[in-house]
Amino acid sequence: MKWLSLVGWLWPLCTIIRGTLAVNPPRPRADVSACKLVADQGVYLSAGFGYELNCAPSVGTLSAFMIFVDFSDQSASESSPEVLRDFFLPSAADWYDRASYGALELSVAADTSRFYRMPATAVSYNWERGLTAEQHRRYIQDALAAYGRPIPPVDVLYIVPTKNATAITYSPTFMGNVTKRDGTYVAKKSVTFGYDGYRAWGSLVLNHETGHTMCLPDYYPFNGSATGLFIGGWDLMGLIGGPSPDYFAWDKWRLGWLSDDQVDCVAEAGRTSHILSPLEVSGGKKAVVVKHNDTNALVAEVRSSAGLNSASCATGILLYTVSTKIPTGEGPVRVLDATPGSGGCLGDELNDATLTVDGISSRTVTDWHVRVEVVRRVGADYEVIITSA
Structure with a gap:
């Protein structure tokens, strides 16, 4: 009788769950190859995949x-x-x-x-x-x-x-x-x-x-503007002496240091959830790439103060855009600032650009109709929700 009572209690719950899944089924991840923006061979040191200039080996x-x-x-x-x-x-x-x-x-x-x-x-x-x-x-x-x-x-x-x-x-x-x-x-x-x-x-x-x-571009401006204009101190190819100099996850993927299963690809409208681990440690999911079109993407990754980025003055979810049509020195990668006007930290406005659980936790890229929200932090990992229209 107790078993029958338990079944009687579970059956309506299962019906509710099935109904919920029918209305909001989990969205499958896009094939990761859809987010591998192809390099434009006519753009010097294009930030896409497959750029050819007799590059030195990266693996x-x-x-x-x-x-x-x-x-x-x-x-x-x-x-x-x-x-x-x-x-x-x-x-x-x-x-x-x-x-x-x-x-x-x-x-x-x-x-x-x-x-x-x-x-x-x-x-x-x-x-x-x-x-x-x-x-x-x-x-x-x-x-x-x-x-x-x-x-x-x-x-x-x-x-x-x-x-x-x-x-x-x-x-x-x-x-x-x-x-x-x-x-x-x-x-x-x-x-x-x-x-x-x-x-x-x-x-x-x-x-x-x-x-x-290895055919990576410069991320600082060639026009004489401040070195951190485009990316602050978030990558060695921008500011060599920056507080968080590890290469971007996008470039680590291009160089073969991250495998395809360490990158989530969002290529269609919808709402998806992603668990990301810090870029500075091996293993785990390292980036979400939101494809805007064949030449532009938005990338989200976790930056911590571990490893090569031990001098970082801000941690959390770092957002940046990538364009394969913009040449070296003109901003092929641009960090999105979660706290514009803050003055930054360690000498650059963009050095505190990250989204955090306790601070600014979301950012909408209006022109691209994409919203990124930090939901929670579990240990060193972060859960983010990507909503794209």
Whole structure:
């Protein structure tokens, strides 16, 4: 009789549940491939999938060779090039190991036997922003000529000047194939370090520039505006010294560091729920991508103060838009500020841009008819509701 009573109590409840599911059935996730915006090959360093520019590998092993140079007018005073190698390594390699969840090994061989004297003075290279590709090529080929030894083909050639070479002011990446003057192939790309690394950025300058060799764009503005104009300090490809420098989940997905099952795709109108875990730790769902059209998407991810982002001054759900039609330096990724006018934190308005459970918990992207709401936090994970029309 007790069993029959229990059945009698459960049956109407089951009927109610069935009726509710019939009215509001759970929405299936869109095929994740629908959110893989295809790169526009006519847009330099397009932020979409499949961009082709003989990019260095982003999974497995990225091989590099490092040489050290000085100049007659700005000669080395370091006791050994080992001092400069140790400035970059192993810190930069460890950074990639952590950022990629172990998917990428940066393997750098370095000739630390001596500094190789460049054939021209440091000042004569006219090393300023706007350096032409031909000027850059000349510098690289001068360094290879000064080195004068065989270099086995590698993915990236690193050219490191003495700290005394203040005339080599910044650290650009040469994006074309690297060859000696006789046409001998050396590498897919070359990073030529400058004084900015020693003065301001530390080993992270290697991670920023090596990001370019993997075909990541710059997220800071090229027009002379504030460095954090588009993204604040939320990604190393924007502000190298930002408080939360880990690569965006969007780029980690593009680089192969996140698998498809770690990304939810919303490509149709409706209401969906998603549980996201912090970007800084391996495992779990890392992003929701809301497809607006074939060239634009909205991304939600969780930022914490763990791992590479230990200096972050704000945590929670970070929202940003991605466009495959906007080139490097013009804002292909733009962070959406949950607290506009707050003044931000650690020197940038966007550094406190996150949605939180206890603060600003929702944001509507009006033009796109998308609303993102933070529902709750369970441990380090967040539940968000995406409503799109």
